[in-house]
Amino acid sequence: MPSRRVVTGRSQEPRRRFAEELRLLRGARGESLRQVGERLGLDPSTFGKMESGESLGSPEIVEALDQHYGTPGLLLTLWELALADPSQFREQYRRYMVLEAEAVSLWHYAVSAPPGLLQTPGYAREALAAGGLRGEDLNQQVEARMGRRKLLEGDNAPPFRVILSEAVLRTRLCDTEEWRAQLEHLAQTSESPNIKLQVLPFSAGPHGLMNTAVKFLRQLDGTTVAYTENDVRGELIQESSRVEHLQRTYDAVRDLALSPAESHKFVTRMLEEAPCEPST
Missing domain, CATH: 1.10.260.40 (lambda repressor-like DNA-binding domains)
Structure with missing residues (x-):
């Protein structure tokens, strides 16, 4: 041939x-x-x-x-x-990180894990280790994720709205003490003036984001970009028509979610149900 x-x-x-x-x-x-x-x-x-x-x-x-x-x-x-091209996925995420740091407001929908911006060190460590990270690489990634949380702190922190699927609150860590710490952190942050946290209960039924986590970043120039993730890939979306379609889907999911006040009670109830570390 x-x-x-x-x-x-x-x-x-x-x-x-x-x-x-x-x-x-x-x-x-x-x-x-x-x-x-x-x-x-x-x-x-x-x-x-x-x-x-x-x-x-x-x-x-x-x-x-x-x-x-x-x-x-x-x-x-x-x-x-x-x-x-698969080689571009990592670069797209790096670009997303730059845009996240510059965003004037953020909206997230989480499918099965708390957004990185709301994770505790213990949660981040166990989650990243489950993905295969070990040793110094794991330590560096945990530190980097914790550094991102500073974005939501201080008087000039941008408004942040997050919708958590009930699966986020049902998927526990192996370390029960760290799991309780994560739930406590979610309950506390839901009371922050710049953070609106809502829970989407299983009873809401099927919806347009069942298998897709999505993040929206509104930029200083008024444009909005989106970043979607599933089990195998992530994609930075800047095309206005696609971003608008995702926003409409997000709005429909938000309409199905519990109110912020009801969501706070939901998280608190999950915390009461969470197992405690046995005393020695």
């Missing part, structure tokens, strides 16, 4: 191919990054990062470039392939 012939010699790795195509198209037009930025009304550094592979940009920017270069759909297709 004859070997496969390389037709173009261009990169077959999705992210590199996308960046390469951007450089080739701009070179063919004889334009500088500044000229592209001026014509599209955007910062030239945005395009520089995209051409170097440092950033994929947003779908709106890519569509504008498709129109600018007269390549309808080509760049958007390459962008989607680059975004779907």
Whole structure:
């Protein structure tokens, strides 16, 4: 069987191919990054990062470039392939972390575990260890997760709304003492002025987020991005139509949830039912 012939010699790795195509198209037009930025009304550094592979940009920017270069759909297709590349999942999460630190308000829906922003050290350690982390790597990840909690502390903390599936409160840690500490922390934080915590009971029935944890971050410029997670992957979503669809789904789930006051009572009741560490 004859070997496969390389037709173009261009990169077959999705992210590199996308960046390469951007450089080739701009070179063919004889334009500088500044000229592209001026014509599209955007910062030239945005395009520089995209051409170097440092950033994929947003779908709106890519569509504008498709129109600018007269390549309808080509760049958007390459962008989607680059975004779907498994190697990009970790980078998307890093990008999410940056956006989380800059958010002016946050909304979460948790399927089976408390959001990292509400986890105690004991919960974080057991959960991360269950995922395979050990030794110093585990210590560093626990410390990093605890550092994120500072986002919700202080007078300038952003508003934070979280909906917890009842499964979050039913899935106990092996360490009963640490599990009680986690429930106590949830009960305490639900009384914070900037935090609205709601519980979605099992009795609410099927809904649109049964298998998907989702986080929304509203940015200073008024835009909102979303990050979804399931058992095998996470995805940073910036396309406005997709974010809006997720927000509508989130709103429908919120309508099914208990009120903040009822939710506080629910968490308190779970704490009363939680086993105690036997005395010695």
